[in-house]
Amino acid sequence: MLAIAPVLDHLDANLNQSLERLYELLRIRSISTDPAFAADCRKAAEWLVADLKSIGFEASVRDTTGHPMVVAHHEGPSPDAPHVLFYGHYDVQPVDPLNLWEDDPFDPKLKELSPGRKVITGRGSSDDKGQLMLFVEACRAYKAVHGKLPCKVSILFEGEEESGSPSLKPFLDANSEELKADFAMVCDTGMWDRTTPAICVGLRGLVGEEIVVHAANRDLHSGEFGGAAANPIRILAKVLADMHDDTGRVTIPGFYDGVEETPTQVLKSWESLGETTESFLGEVGLSIPSGEKGRSVLELTWARPTAEFNGITGGYTGEGFKTVIAAKASAKVSFRLVHKQDPDKIRAAFRDFVRARIPADCSVEFHEHGGSPAIQLSYDSPFLIRAQQALTDEWDKPAVTIAMGGSIPIVGDFQNFLGMESLLVGFALVDDRIHSPNEKYDLSSFRGGQRSWARILDALTR
Incomplete structure (x- = not known):
């Protein structure tokens, strides 16, 4: 078992260097839906491969009929160590309308949004380059401190998530044996609020x-x-x-x-989050739920x-x-x-x-x-319970289990093609403006997310 405290200290001591690496990746205009940026998408894949190789991963760019995949592997400390597959995507949305951006979307900066709240700006800062680099930085810190990772790690970074993932299913089908692991970890989700971590257990x-x-x-x-x-x-x-x-x-x-009806204890946990009809609908100028009568807005959007x-x-x-x-x-x-x-x-x-x-x-x-199909993870999964405790340890607040009204097809693909359940943990915030002008990522998410992934990797080996 590898000590976690020095890994966390290393992450904090090297936060500025990790920011510079993220800025390098954010400057690459990897817009997958526009053929004019095909070379930039490949450049982003090659950058990630080079970075992963620098910390000991066997990494390569894998060509597809569209934009390339990045696949990387790192052995664990022993043959019987858990094996995880981490997924993220390096492509980004177009930046139009450009005139609504306060700064160049591909010139990232660290700005003070309000007193004491700093954010990273730029396209992809939250969705999904900032998110995927958190896990890479956690792995980098383990290697720097201990010379090895606490478990076997495989990585899959996609370059077409923002344009419908046309190459993903054929790639998973052709490489299923190589990519199979004990379970997958997906970072394309968010926190409940700025100080409350969350694990998503259901996707419609x-x-x-x-x-x-x-x-x-x-x-x-x-x-x-x-x-x-x-x-x-x-x-x-x-x-x-x-x-x-x-x-x-x-x-x-x-x-x-x-x-099925949502378990009573789950509904009670959602009630404790404090979301009301007024707070949920008021932001969009509405006040009356239109779905099934007698159900809360969170149940309507997460579980019905x-x-x-x-x-x-x-x-x-x-x-x-x-x-x-x-x-x-x-x-x-x-x-x-x-x-x-x-x-x-x-x-x-x-x-x-x-x-x-x-x-x-x-x-x-x-x-x-x-x-x-919908995805519903087991509430008593040992992976979920360990990850929940790891997040609680980092943020000093109980990590909540939530669901999402939208869909993340890759989670279903991992189940169908690789037979794996997924752990969905992310650190985006609702005001990150993903897919919109002036996208940002809170510095607290960037720092806390690195430390959280380090803790989760540690927890999975205990």
């Missing part, structure tokens, strides 16, 4: 559908045909309105199959399934007015899934629900837009 799944209702063979004059001809906008509106009852529940038959409408089109939508009955109308519908809901069954049930409401002389077509 996703089903995306686009439906197009066809009626007449051309747009019609609403005076000549109104009242006689089917109106696809009205048909579509009726379909969408039928999908929820007056209590907010989704009415698609079989929709709640596999949905949803059906939401993300866009509707049909007829004339330009300036002015046009009296027309459209030939077709369309809608984009997304479902967030929980627990054991089956994405394929949800998609099929939705399509049956829609078809049953289309008149005989009209038709409907469907376009699939992805699907993934």
